[in-house]
Amino acid sequence: MLKGRLGLESAKVPHADRAGCLYLARGALTARDGTLAFLQGEATASDALDPGDYAIPLQGVSIILLGPGSTVSHDALRLLAHARTALAAVGEDGVRMYTAPPLIADQSALARQQARLWADERQRIKVARRMYAMRLGEVLPHRDLNVLRGIEGARMKAAYALHAQSIGIEWRGRRYDRANPLDADLPNQALNHAASALEAAAAIAVCATATIPQLGFIHEDSGQSFVLDVADLYRDAVTIPCAFKAAREALTGRGDNIERLTRRMTGTALSRQGVIPSMIERIKTLFEKQDD
Secondary structure, eight states: OOOTTTTOOOOOSOGGGSOOEEEEOSEEEEEETTEEEEEEOSOOTTOSSOSEEEEEOTTTOSEEEEOTTOEEOHHHHHHHHHHTOEEEEESGGGSOEEEOOSOOOSOOHHHHHHHHHHHSHHHHHHHHHHHHHHHHSSOOOOOOHHHHHHHHHHHHHHHHHHHHHHHTOOOOOOOOOTTOGGGSOHHHHHHHHHHHHHHHHHHHHHHHHTOOTTOOSSOOSSTTHHHHHHHHTTIIIIIHHHHHHHHHHHHHTOSSOHHHHHHHHHHHHHHHTTHHHHHHHHHHHHHHOOOO
16 A cells, blocks of 8 residues: 555555544654654653653544654655654643644545534524533533523522632632733642633644634634634543642642643643544544534
8 A cells, every 4th residue: 555755655544544643742753665654752651651652543533643752854844744643842741733734634524514514503403502512421401591590690600610629729719800810829820820721722633634723612702712612521520629739739838830730630631531532533524513
């Protein structure tokens, strides 16, 4: 199957049969004998690979996440382009997304389905209700988006209080001034940093599925509306607990600054809980299942 100097032939493995994403950090991604190779340098405790030279299954994954301390060669980029495997430069464990070249899947089924559902007001509400059901654990009977948002807001207010009580920090409500983010108390600052990390993870998942970030079903105005929708699916399970644990550690004065603490804890949670692969599967489920 591999032909020519770099084995540049059209991809044969459909993305539906690929394994999702592969995270690599602190090494060099290069081309060798028509396929990818990764030379892993000195690893940290969070790295999955020990130092060594690894063959990378070029058509076995949909997206490669290239973390800190990594380089990529021109020939590797050419191989990725021809295999239609996406590449994203990300922060530690995917808590930041710096760039993602448009080496996306050679198919548009999910994007077309997303656009169809988004353009039909009745179907758009169905998708929004499905997303709220994923978050809240029940299918709400309401079909007005503003009512759904109000119910979700009340649930989140209670969730903040419960998490704060269980983790052992004082909670005085969600307050955030975009013009002066450092004026917020530590729990609110931590929530901002954790939310940014989850949004980066969601951006990776949206990129990997070749869906359309602008077409959100709950969020509407942002150019990353669908990214925000996906990130919010994990607010209860990841964003709030990671933020409040980081705030508790910062309040004791035993750790780093609040941003670094929160990013590290959130990155660990993303990795251990398999959040990005879970996001990818949820996006597929969201658009493929239409029975209500």
